[in-house]
Amino acid sequence: MIDMQSTAAMPRARASSETVLRTRDLVKRYGERPAVNGLNLDVRRGEIFGFLGPNGAGKTTTIRMALGLITPTSGSVEILGQDVVVHRDKVLPRVGALIEQPALHLYMSGRDNLRAVGAILGGVSNQRIEEVLSLVGLAARQKDRVRTYSLGMKQRLGVAIALLNDPDLLVLDEPANGLDPAGIVEMRDLLRQLAAQGKTVFISSHVLAEVQQICTRVAIINLGRLVTESTVEGLTRGHGEFIVRVENPTAALAQIQRQPWGAQAKLDGDGVIHTAAPNGQGRYLTRFLVEAGFYPDQITYQEESLEDVFLRLTNGSNGEVR
Template sequence: MRSEEILYVHSLSKNIGKETIVKDISFHLQKGEIKGLLGPNGSGKTTILKMLVGLLKPTTGSITIDAKDIQNDFESAIRKVGAIIENPEFYDYLSGYDHLRIFYRMSPGVCENRIEEVIKLLAMDSYIDDKVTTYSLGMLQRLGLAQAMLHRPAVLLLDEPTNGLDPSGIQDLRKHLKMLANDGTAIIISSHLLAEIELICDSVLILDNGRIVSDGNLEELRRNTTQESLYQFKVLETDKLKEVLALLPQFDQIVDIVSDGFSIHVSEREAATINRFLVENQISVVGIEKNKTTLEEAFLSRLNQSKRGQ
């Protein structure tokens, strides 16, 4: 394990009864990295997060956090971790501030003024003294995040952290997490909001049926996907473009024909073939632009590749 790696997972598997939920996965997380954990329902995301915090014991494999093995030296390893796994649970009769005080007392080495820092950081001042029974789902999510952040963890694990947050709250959360990452905190986010993962994460780990089907940075994922992309062709001879396009084998894949060209969903190789076809039919192509592959497109492409390989 390299010195910048704060979390290292090796050959991790989890069996529940006769079913294997997680199947021999390995990955690492570097300091300051934000990694998205993606996959369909039942792919093993929450099971992995629960093993990372010791709520579930792995059937095989190892988890190392800051060079401490979570099974052999649990207290030292888990001291470095903050987490929200599924919906955070609180005592209805206590205030948000009371909860942070309790968590502060259980966190050796944390200064008391850290409570006020976290409250201000997450903009909770207006309701932190109210009983949590009055909190909205979004307010509860912020309180859970405040508890997870209170002891300045080296690794932050978040399971669907945007649940209940309005667009402004999601934007604030994104800002706070990026700030934590800039300070060296490593973060794993499990979420169904692919657009949000795309905005905040440096890398993405994709699971399907308990196995890793992709693990790498976002640009690598987009670049290596086989998903068709939207290409925009700009041409000169627009007067006869429709007539020529009607002869194109991929005609039914055309998305739009505009005044100076057309757009079409095809693979990179097909785009080159179309360019050659147009030139051979006396259509001068003066520009081809490929729209950036979205995370959703790349995600679906990898899942489809995984299913074809099974």
């Protein structure tokens, strides 16, 4: 369903240490309730940064603060080293954004929508309009009314609008929302292309699987707080389990569970043991079993799926997810 072969190698190679988007102790309260609660993020130039969290986690609220659309209760957002509240007029021209659905004129053509936004922004040439149309793959349909566009085409037109002013930072809030698998792949290819051109892309989603293939790094938030910030690989590392097939699983399990590393071991419905290993290494698990008199038929290591990682990190009770 989802293309696996291409990688984010190009944007990764371009990522540098310059921080493009930084939040510090960012808080937004609505009444007593914090929607964002002390968030610290650092997004570096050239990254495709995934901003992940379940519904209501605070993603859109964070993005609205980053774009100067709402004011933080406390803390700060800096874009390219400048405070967004203090230097709003200087900073915002360097950012392109698509928040949830783009606001489009359905009875106008795609090109005329771009012209209309271009007129508001000022300084957008016809050539730039042609450029963004071909970049998002809408050149052939530019004269058709937007109401005849598929959802995926509308989302891409939204990205085209965000790109008009040739921003350094592109902020996309759930750009794949409502897209079918083919639309998601199209969007992903487009974002890869943009990152390859040196843009920094900040993309929010509540579906880890949707962004994990293109993101260089991800932050997961829940209840307004950062749960983890990591490479995708770093999220799964060390959280897998060993799968052990052995002739007498109940007896073997009892031995394993007596060990400090094996206290969490379990038997599944197929009589297969799921366990950690001494020092996290399969060969020590094998040695332990053999020394205990069990000769395993098979020991394999199974990585935790990203979906499981996401659920494990975000399903904590009342926000104390760590």
